[in-house]
Amino acid sequence: MKLCRYDDDRLGVVREQTLYDVTAALDVLPQVRYPLPRVDPLIAHLAQVREAIERLLPTAKARPLAGARLLSPVANPGKIVAAPVNYARHLDEARAQADIHHHQQVKEIRQIGLFLKATSSVVGPHEGVALQHLDRRNDHEAELAVVIGKAGRNITRAQALSHVAGYAVGLDMTARGPEERSLRKSVDSFTVLGPWLVTADEIADPSNIDFWLTVNGEPRQSANTRDMVLDIGTLIEFASSFYTLHPGDVLLTGTPEGVGPVLPGDRIDCAFDGVGQISVQVRAAQPQPECVA
Missing domain, CATH: 3.90.850.10 (Fumarylacetoacetase-like, C-terminal domain)
Structure with a gap:
């Protein structure tokens, strides 16, 4: 699976030249408060996020990959x-x-x-x-x-x-x-x-x-x-x-x-x-x- 962060911190799955918006999969991530964890939350809970993505993909909104503003796929690397x-x-x-x-x-x-x-x-x-x-x-x-x-x-x-x-x-x-x-x-x-x-x-x-x-x-x-x-x-x-x-x-x-x-x-x-x-x-x-x- 190819997972990207794009535009305003949205989550996408890339297949060929098509980008599928699966931002709703981030809802499975735990809410955090101070002190913040030393991990990137998405990577730490990747298995749960992927399960949510599989449920969302059949009806996910699709758009051409071209034109998307691609961010670093890891938002919060610890080091x-x-x-x-x-x-x-x-x-x-x-x-x-x-x-x-x-x-x-x-x-x-x-x-x-x-x-x-x-x-x-x-x-x-x-x-x-x-x-x-x-x-x-x-x-x-x-x-x-x-x-x-x-x-x-x-x-x-x-x-x-x-x-x-x-x-x-x-x-x-x-x-x-x-x-x-x-x-x-x-x-x-x-x-x-x-x-x-x-x-x-x-x-x-x-x-x-x-x-x-x-x-x-x-x-x-x-x-x-x-x-x-x-x-x-x-x-x-x-x-x-x-x-x-x-x-x-x-x-x-x-x-x-x-x-x-x-x-x-x-x-x-x-x-x-x-x-x-x-x-x-x-x-x-x-x-x-x-x-x-």
């Missing part, structure tokens, strides 16, 4: 866990291009581990990427996004995929510079997720997905998820050995070679077979007031 240099050829690329990591030594993922991105960086494909630091190189990175569906700590690799709710296309943006990755990759709009959540039962083998990325139609990245240094199961095992994974947490699994800069006015297209395709416009961020009420 975004990211895997740096998790493709061997990207490691070679980073070591060969000093400006990728600001003349710092690039270590393998097993040595440097994982890092976290701010949840405030999450947007949907139709919201686009806003570049804050135009004096820096800002790069695109195509990544498979794994959405955790079941909580766990010290999850074994053998059990890891049973904790996955589904998958989405991920676009991990980064501003090059000397600071830590988590800072440079947490700029507002620098985590694009979409176009929808494909539930785990739809993806037979997440370790064998072809994907690509283009900028203004120019091919930049092309690879397969089997090229990962640490596969999805190992990444989940690794992450959960340090902190509990909760429903709605997002794991960005790394990017292959071909990362490169984008500028305001560029269009990034990125697709993962069986998951989906996003088209993202790049713009310059508008100046914000020093204090927002």
